[in-house]
Amino acid sequence: MQIITTHIGTDFDALASVVACTFLYPGAVGVLPSMVNPEVKQFLAIHANILRVKPRKGFDLDDVTSLIVVDANNWKRLDKMDSLSSNDDIEVICWDHHMEGVNIASHVTFREEVGAAVTLLLEEMKKRDIAITPMHATLFLLGIYSDTGCLRYPSVTSRDAAMVSYLIENGADLNVVSAYLDDSMDDAHTEVFGKILEESEIVSIGTIRVGICALHIKSGLTSLAPLIEKYREFKGVDAAFGVFQADSQKCMIIGRGKPKLIDIGHIMRALGGGGHLGAGSAIIRKASPDEATQQLKSLITRGCHEKTEIKTIMSAPAKFIVDADVTMAKASYQLTDNNISGLLVCQEATLLGGLSIQDCTKAKKSGRSDVPVKGYATRKIPKIAPTACCREAISLMADAKEGILAVVEGDELVGVVTQTDLLFQVYDF
Ligand SMILES: [Mn+2]
Structure with missing residues (x-):
């Protein structure tokens, strides 16, 4: 017998992936973990009978010859499948x-970096021209939307978006989707959210702002991840972590963040959990919220991966340097020839200041194009150390009218940072 299963704490992507597999592997039976998310539980309350899935509880593994695992990659995340x-x-x-x-x-692996696992299965279904009912299309759309924050998370790929379009074509019911993705808070969650706002602390690690809160909560309260995401957006921090303790001796840790700044999945794996770049969770046993928070903080400090130092992205200064005795007219040519907006004015090895294209225009207008640039050089050229990070450079650049920063080590000019250098850091070209 062939069975299909997925991770405990089954979310819509996991359920949708199991159901999609029942189409791709006719005869295979979906076996759902005993612990599914509350929204999924509600969905199953009226859809279970039309899906080819059975609960893990009471399911005998003796006749299993083939196992299909979807939306999971670790035995620990499955519901009692160790014998297999x-x-x-x-x-x-x-x-x-x-x-x-x-x-x-x-033995056979389809693992690709897309926003939702069900996207991979849907692409295969589309390729094989397998018909999808509007009800199934609705479930599959819930899968993609719930794993991608309705296509908002940075993990989204164009392949996820293409499958969203395909599902809408196939009659996915957006009203039903909205009903199950409804993220309004009930009283218990509103209370916890209030506490998170009140009791959280925001710590700065380098230039990254991280919100952390440690709370005791009522046992049995689930679906805390959306609260952490809401808190992160609400406070505008780069990453947010919740450390929740119910009754027992364990802490649930949930993290959400901007993937380019902190690798949340990496931190959670170090704590024995799992996740992606921007989201993850872990359970720490035998730890008080304070101990768990300390452990988390030291991992965050190590896990903040904005390591790109200015020296690795800066440009060599040559074409951005002008000698203090050169005329404004000549400096103006240098700017337009190189298509740049500013120059560093140097007297031999000493940096005197900066000169912008506006300075040249001003000089030209007042008929002073033949004066040396040192008369126009501004002393306040922004400077940055080679070991500084890109975020510092970006904030300095906001006020740099020359459009360049001087990279200095002590008194020595070692390079320049241009807006283009920084653009390449912000976008993944
Ligand atoms: Mn998933």
Whole structure:
């Protein structure tokens, strides 16, 4: 017998992926973990019978010869499948979008970095021309939307968006989708959100701002991740972490952040959990919220990966330097020839200041194009150290009318940073 399963704490992407697999592998049975997310539970309350899925509880694994794992890559994330992991005769097939933390050795693997796992399965269904009912299209759309924040998360690829379009074409019901993705808060969550706002602290690690809160919560309260995401947006911090303790001796840690600044998944894996660049969670056993918070903080400090130092991206100063005795007219040619907006004025090796294209225009208008540039050089050229990071450079650049920063080590000019240098850091060209 062939079965399909997914991770515990089953979300819509996981459920949608299991159901999509029942189309791709006729005869295979979906086996759902006992612990599914509350929204998924609500969905299953009226849809379970028309989906080819069974609960893990009471399901006998004895006849299983082939296992398809979707939206998961680690045995620990599955619901009691250990007996299969140690059996070499069982064929294992994986469909997943988690690139890190793999410990399931599969015979056939479809693992690609897309926003939702179900996107991979939908592409295959589309290729094979498998018909989709509007009800199934609705579930698949819930899968993509819930894993991508309705196509807002940076993990989204154009492939996810193409499948959204395909599902809408196939009759996905957007009203039903909205009803299940409704993120309004009930009283219990409103109370926790209030506490998060009140009790959180914002720490600066380098130039990165991180919000952290440690809270005791009522046991049984789930769906805390959206609160952390809301808190992050609300406070405008780069990353947010919640450390929640219910009754027992364990802490649930949830993190959300901007993927270019902090690798949340990396931090959570170090804590024994999992996740992506921008989102993840972990459970720390035998720790008080304070201990867990300390552990988390030291990992965040190491995990902030804005390591790009100015010296690795700066330009050599040559074409941006003008000698103090050169005339304004000549400096103006140098600017237009190189298509740049500013120059560093130097007297031999000493940096005197900066000269902008506006200075040249001013000189020309007042008939002073033949005066030396030192008469126009502004002393306040912004300077930055070679070991500084790009974010510091970006904030300095906002006030640099020359459009360049002088990179100095002590008194020595070692390079310049242009707006283009910084653009390349902000975008992944
Ligand atoms: Mn997923």
